[in-house]
Amino acid sequence: MKDPHRGTVIHPRARPFAGDAYAEEPKRPESFRKPVTATIDGQSVTVEAGTTILQAAQILGIYIPHYCYHPALSIVASCRLCLVEVEKSPKLVPSCSTPVGEGQVIFTRSDKAKRAREQQMQLLLINHPLDCPVCDQGGHCQLQRYSMDYGTDDSRYRFPKRTFPKPNLGPFIDLERNRCILCTRCVRFLEEIAGNAELAVMKRGNDSLIGTFLERPLHGEFSGNTIDLCPVGSLTDKVFRFRARIWELEAKPSVCPHCAVGCNILLDSRRRTHELLRITPRTNPDVNGPWICDKGRFGFDFVNSRLRVRSPLVKRDGELKPPADGMDVIEYIVAQWKAIRDRHGPGALAGLISPRKTNESLYLFQRFFRKVIGSGNIDHRMDRVGLEDEDGYLYSIRIGARNDPVGEVRKAETIFILGSDLPNELPILNLQIRQRLRHGATLLVAHHQGGSYRDLAARYCAYHPGAEMDFLAVLFFLLVQEKNVGFPGSLIETYRDFNSAAVANRCGVAMEALQNLARALANASNATLLLGEEAWAGADGIQTVRAFADMARAMGLFNENDVGINLLLRHSNSRGAIEMGVLPHLGPGLSPADPKGKNTHRILQAAAHGELKSLFILGEDLIARYPDRALAEDALKRADFVVVADTFVHDTARAAHVFLPIATFDEIQGSYTNVSGKIQQAERVLVPLSGTATPLQLLQALARRFGAEWDTLTPPAVFDILRRESHPALPPNKMADYLPFQIRTENTEPVEGLCLQRGPLLFDRTGDVIRTPALSARSQPCTARLSPEDVGTLGLSAENSIVVESPGGRVTIPFIMDKNTPSGSVVILGEYDDLGINRLTSRGNSRVRIIQEGE
């Protein structure tokens, strides 16, 4: 239903019942390998041999109730609700598991079938607490529904109901076992799809109950999907629990803001109280299927936070305060910017915007800076330090990289991942990889530390931090030998004086392991190559991409259109930020920027040196995020005029002269481009909180005061423009031949101290997470991982925390001994805004010292 004023509202009645097999369109094959024809309730149907009665009935539009059956899970046929009568069969048969037989005459609504259903319903209800008034599933419950449709009003049970103790499954999920009908969908999902069998049926017979080992909380990343799968109110959403009744909710389609997969979601909100209350998946077979991860599902309550700022703030007497009466803040900002521009030229102004904003915001942001202010100093890359404008990702576009990881993984038989701890970056892609593995695919991983795939991968090579290029150089060399393709002429120079054993040694991987990996890649059919940000964004990023592309070429993964490498991105609109041209040297569609400007690092350097006077930072806590924290702090301190627009007052905001509160993702209509380049629309669910504005409104207001005529630029209008402008204008210089790359020749000399390694962690504590109670509760404590040898040498005791110290600062955190951490390294995963780990990496530092706390 499309309402021009309110967008697409999914009517509660049209909301699909989670896991209802009929929610999906039945498959109607065009032709049959082995057709079978049967009659169901008098209608004839022809299906492929092996099709179940339930599936065949679905084609005819005949509804058969079902609990335990779910199209994505294995079939157990245990609830016995789907029983149907088959002529000449003495017993009723479960239609979910029984294949249609040739010439069968099937009755789904005969007296016998109806009666059996009534009986099963009665049996399922005798021990059910019937506490619908306080059950969150109420109003959208398959037990209520089937009781109405298939039950009787006759209950003969006169004994006390069975009750079970209530476990605590952690901050996300509430398990009310008394409501459980033991369909085992949750158990099968976690075992078969998520790959961590955390829930199981414990005990037996009438005492059977769903539980975890020793009643421990759930730890997986996908547990929330069991809430959707649970046909009754046994597994419910703890975050949503008791906050609303389902019929008060308005559901609208949106896109998850938490990572670059861009899962399709439904946002449930209640306008009366201006609250976003729940997130559920929206099935999209090309992106997330019917699933989402727990971060996406439960990571929204920051939008309802009372800490959200509701009016602009202006710095007075060193503090951010609401503007004085009658002050026009936009006017004030524009006046300041104009003054700076007049005095120092447009190059004295710079803008940084988060790659999680909509394409529309990103597009207007670069347009505002370039066309209205006249400065090319813009960038979106705030979580890595890079002196160069160009990076491995941009380079990959130039050589025509396929860059469709989500689509590629779906059909891959061999998946090779280099330089990414993917489960912590792109959870649903991880889920899809796990599903491929279940179907026999092979996973090969090369990464620099004890990544999450260590146990799952058929081959896992751990190279020294930063040694991706060395590793690839040897791997390519061996691959060419394995493939027997003849050494490419264009690479002879690259490999002059190459000593594979020495380079392998330098990157810390045994020659044999490399050989095995090369062999697995050489023999792989239907391979997909994924390259993580750690590999393509490093100092050797472009070289790495070249070598990676060469590898794809040697494996035959290229054609006239593209080369089969897929670079991974992290943020929900990283790809959009690139295509919209929020880059110092490239404009929309990767056209040459006009004017050109400075990248993040150079902007901050210039500001710190007093050359750049004003910064506009939209949607990011730069100080918490930028690896060179000291530089970010200096830049903001030194700049004459800093404007920060975001949802909360954070460290960066506190350094601002003016703070502008902006709307959250649910209050913004716009599009996002996911890691595979799919542009997806998100609807506005709630109006922006009063006192806040969308980035678009903000940019329009600013532009207007500058005298630009931007009033017509509504989100759809911007979308039209950006669609036209953002098609990559660069003709990829096709990979006509193998690309030479550079292999370092020097050996890194050992340095004092331990090497600090950072990496992503799904459940860490960044700004929005800290303001989302459920995610905050789920967040893993920040720890330093150390090898057993180093723990021994340093004489650390696990009882006390340790102090990790660098010239940039110190943090005090607990440590864990981890045999997968190489000695000489300290691994601290995740962002902890409250701890400021990035102090340690200030000034490009990567060496730390460790002492026991209290020493």
Add this chain to the structure above:
Amino acid sequence: MAASETRVLLKDLDLTGPRDLDSYRRMGGYQGLAKCLRQFTPDRVIDEVKQSGLRGRGGAGFPTGVKWGFVPKTSPKPKYLVCNADEGEPGTCKDRVLMQYNPHSVIEGCLIAAYAIAAHHAFIYIRGEFSEIAEILERAVQEAYRAHLAGTNILGTQYSCEIIVYRGAGAYICGEESGLLTSLEGKRGNPRNKPPFPAVEGLYRAPTVVNNVETLACLPSIMRNGAAWYASLGTEKSKGTKLVPVSGHVRKPGVYEIELGKITLREIIADLARGVREGHTIKAVIPGGSSSPILSADQLDVPFDYESVAAAGSMLGSGAIVVLDNTVDMVEFALRLAKFYAHESCGQCTPCREGTRWLVEILNAIHEGRGHPDDLETIQKLFETELTSICLLWSAVVMPVRALIEKFPEEFRTAIARGTPDFSRMGQPGSPVSVLAE
């Protein structure tokens, strides 16, 4: 003339300990296997067994040779033989005798069956409580390995077969063949839907034959003496001998072996088990393990074979006879049975998980004097779900309890009446209603 036993399986049984390999061989042991491996093709073995008329001794009485014939010969998957040694049904204690005193007869039977279906792995799934017997079996299997009667190139032929003794954890449901296979795979022993039957999709989804211990133990003598010899024992459709464990109110309980159809139930009880205690009378008899419908005292002249017992309205089942004398309270007995099955239900499917407990609640209430006039009708309605469960455990409780209520309705009605509140005295001290209210 008093009826007597016919001993084939229990022939010359020595109760002092397990028969070792040497004495087993001296008594003709492993000759049947040798004959199979050296003279018969697997198909011929299946034919022999079909002709012998041997039927499964685990409960269902399905013709063994026919079952073997269902194994798809062209399947590229491995085939498995599984010996069901999970014997757990109340009253049934026959398999343990074979395994305890004549383990090699079971092992030889496994090898013959495995050869017939071209399996190279035979698993003996033994219930957890039989730990000593499992050790006996394991020792016997080692003896067989050492004598090249198991493992590679058995008896110097091309045929190889590994024998694995696998101990269950003591769940009755793991005796149900598909539950057994799930358990053998290392999972929770939940039965599976059938079809597909194990012969087509069994262990690890490969063709698998599951046979009872006694069934398999019949094979050595059939192969040694020929199908015709075996078929000459018993009746037209019930061939051979059968082990009959007799328990309950008899003076000489024990495991007896009888020729099928040549002896009546009454003779087994009176002549072999020496009848009930002095001054007591037989009230009813369970003829084939706790899940078979009960027979009343006037039905005991039925010849003991599959067809006759079925014609009397019950089933031969595992052949375990439980005798109840006039002291037995049928309500309590029904409750005891129901409790066993409720305890052993795997809980997977709705009718059995919910039904078994409901049944226990009702019978318990009746037994404790809290019955309700509608209770029997409720039970009857509950029993309509008999055939909607995944496996036969639910039927295994429905059948005997239904028969008990049908055969002894008065006992149930009286018990219920005892518990029905006398509404005329409602609210007065001591009336059941006021008791409930306190």
